[in-house]
Amino acid sequence: MPETMTLIGGRSSRQGTSLCAGKFEAEYIEVSSTVEMNAEDMARLGLKDGDPVRLRSASGEVSVRCKGRTTKDLPPGLLFIAYGPLSSRLMASDTAGSGMPISKHIEVTVEPVSG
Amino acid sequence: MSDNIRIINDATCTFCGCVCDDMHLTVDLDAHKITKAENACVLGRAWFKEHGIDEKRPFALIEGREASTEEAIEASAQILANARFPLIYGLSDTTCEAQRQAVAIADMIGANLDTTTSVCHGPSGMAFEGVGESTATLGEIRNRADLLVFWGGNPAESHPRLFTRYTVTAKGMYVPNGRKDRTVVLVDVRRSPSAAVADIFVQVKPQRDFEVLWALRALVKGKRVDPNIEQVTGVPLATLEDLAQRMKNCRFGALLFGMGLTMTRGRHFNSGALLALATDLNEYTHFVAKPVRGHGNVTGADNVVSWQTGFPFGVNLGRGYPRFNPGEFTSADLLGRGEADAALIIAADPGANFSHAAIEHLKRIPVIVLDPKLTHTGKLARVAITTATYGISVPGTVYRMDDVAISLRTALPSPYPSDEEVLTRIKERVRELLGGNRVPAMGAA
Ligand code: SF4
Numbered sequence: 001m002p003e004t005m006t007l008i009g010g011r012s013s014r015q016g017t018s019l020c021a022g023k024f025e026a027e028y029i030e031v032s033s034t035v036e037m038n039a040e041d042m043a044r045l046g047l048k049d050g051d052p053v054r055l056r057s058a059s060g061e062v063s064v065r066c067k068g069r070t071t072k073d074l075p076p077g078l079l080f081i082a083y084g085p086l087s088s089r090l091m092a093s094d095t096a097g098s099g100m101p102i103s104k105h106i107e108v109t110v111e112p113v114s115g
Numbered sequence: 116m117s118d119n120i121r122i123i124n125d126a127t128c129t130f131c132g133c134v135c136d137d138m139h140l141t142v143d144l145d146a147h148k149i150t151k152a153e154n155a156c157v158l159g160r161a162w163f164k165e166h167g168i169d170e171k172r173p174f175a176l177i178e179g180r181e182a183s184t185e186e187a188i189e190a191s192a193q194i195l196a197n198a199r200f201p202l203i204y205g206l207s208d209t210t211c212e213a214q215r216q217a218v219a220i221a222d223m224i225g226a227n228l229d230t231t232t233s234v235c236h237g238p239s240g241m242a243f244e245g246v247g248e249s250t251a252t253l254g255e256i257r258n259r260a261d262l263l264v265f266w267g268g269n270p271a272e273s274h275p276r277l278f279t280r281y282t283v284t285a286k287g288m289y290v291p292n293g294r295k296d297r298t299v300v301l302v303d304v305r306r307s308p309s310a311a312v313a314d315i316f317v318q319v320k321p322q323r324d325f326e327v328l329w330a331l332r333a334l335v336k337g338k339r340v341d342p343n344i345e346q347v348t349g350v351p352l353a354t355l356e357d358l359a360q361r362m363k364n365c366r367f368g369a370l371l372f373g374m375g376l377t378m379t380r381g382r383h384f385n386s387g388a389l390l391a392l393a394t395d396l397n398e399y400t401h402f403v404a405k406p407v408r409g410h411g412n413v414t415g416a417d418n419v420v421s422w423q424t425g426f427p428f429g430v431n432l433g434r435g436y437p438r439f440n441p442g443e444f445t446s447a448d449l450l451g452r453g454e455a456d457a458a459l460i461i462a463a464d465p466g467a468n469f470s471h472a473a474i475e476h477l478k479r480i481p482v483i484v485l486d487p488k489l490t491h492t493g494k495l496a497r498v499a500i501t502t503a504t505y506g507i508s509v510p511g512t513v514y515r516m517d518d519v520a521i522s523l524r525t526a527l528p529s530p531y532p533s534d535e536e537v538l539t540r541i542k543e544r545v546r547e548l549l550g551g552n553r554v555p556a557m558g559a560a
């Protein structure tokens with residue numbers, strides 16, 4: 001069963017260093033297509049580090065790899081992804097008249113990708 | 116390593132808004148490489164290492180075909196001179212000198228002008244207009260602050276030297292023991308790597324920053340706050356009371372806030388609440404607030420666009436005078452609604468960072484892009500012009516996140532022209548094509 005969670009986009013060290021090497025290089029692509037997830041949430045969904053998951057928002061869907069984090073670092077129900085084309089794909093263009101789309105709090109459904 | 120080595124002292128890293136100007140670079144002129152960047156953080160080292168000059172990129176691409184800079188300037192000028200609703204966007208990773216030229220083009224053709232600020236601290240810019248800003252330079256914070264509150268940001272990974280050069284561990288005139296003389300608080304929805312430097316970590320439920328800030332304002336003023344605040348925000352009342360007391364009792368406090376406030380529900384209200392809290396605290400002590408800015412010269416973009424149009428971003432010049440309206444003239448909205456019939460993008464990658472609807476619109480219209488590197492926007496652009504990297508091959512002026520202007524010192528020559536040069540030539544050619552400014556027919560039907 002897909003579960004609804006909250007996705008936060010942000011920067012990370014590796015996102016920054018791999019960005020300098022180039023957005024079409026393997027490392028940047030890997031960094032920006034990995035989602036961090038609470039380890040207990042992952043266990044409940046039957047996921048291990050590196051497993052593919054599908055994230056779906058009102059604006060689009062993407063497949064990414066997941067990586068577990070402890071509850072102390074990332075509470076249940078929260079997901080973190082480094083900014084990149086995939087995080088943008090889930091973002092809506094509406095800004096509520098502010099110019100700024102919501103990119104640090106996106107409701108997504110999370111579903112393991114079988115096979 | 117060859118013998119042809121040059122040492123450049125006090126060069127500047129323009130990778131992030133810290134704009135550290137104490138880089139000692141070792142340059143191997145034969146290998147065309149920066150082999151060492153003393154004082155740089157992990158991001159700065161990657162920035163200097165991957166300077167992108169010897170990538171052998173074509174000077175320009177027009178509809179995917181290799182072209183000279185000259186041909187690309189002509190094609191760009193034709194697009195801009197013929198557009199009815201052109202968008203000029205980006206500008207946060209180039210010099211102020213180049214930014215000036217972009218504003219001049221916008222003025223001449225009646226363009227919509229916006230910078231990456233609109234999708235960064237644009238909401239904080241709106242809050243400044245409403246609430247004001249109790250401000251300071253990073254030098255003052257370094258020398259005086261005994262309480263540092265980082266809110267909604269992760270400088271350990273995004274601005275590593277903000278901690279070591281300007282704030283947490285830096286030794287200052289009135290905080291001679293550095294870290295020992297300061298109390299460090301981090302407020303965030305997740306325990307990011309920045310939590311490691313904090314004495315106090317306050318974990319807020321997502322989208323509840325505004326409520327926490329407003330409760331702190333009440334507590335600072337001695338008003339009662341319902342203990343139920345913990346259910347709403349995830350933060351116990353006792354934690355908030357303690358924080359409010361620390362803020363009132365410090366000698367010099369600084370709130371340094373990130374996009375955890377501007378990119379979530381509330382946006383400019385969140386930034387405004389934090390700025391208002393800082394102002395309130397000046398009843399009791401000295402308190403300042405600063406947004407932590409991302410790109411190397413995003414602050415310069417705010418300054419240049421402000422001093423030339425009166426507004427920092429989201430400015431439309433279509434009627435021959437500037438109008439500011441976030442939500443209408445900001446790029447994420449404008450492109451998402453399918454507006455603009457041409458775009459000139461300088462040093463930004465909306466083709467990767469914007470919503471799907473906005474990117475689809477960029478694919479429909481002629482896009483001109485200036486960038487040292489290949490980007491997603493470069494791939495969809497009709498005209499892509501390779502330019503030299505600022506701070507490495509291009510001198511000029513940038514503004515640090517605290518509005519301090521810094522001059523750049525170059526390390527390596529580049530075969531590519533600077534953004535300033537390309538924009539100046541586009542401007543001159545557009546002026547020829549239009550015969551001067553395109554003054555809209557005021558009052559015409
Ligand atoms: S903190 Fe920012 S400006 Fe300073 S060296 Fe690191 S990346 Fe460069």
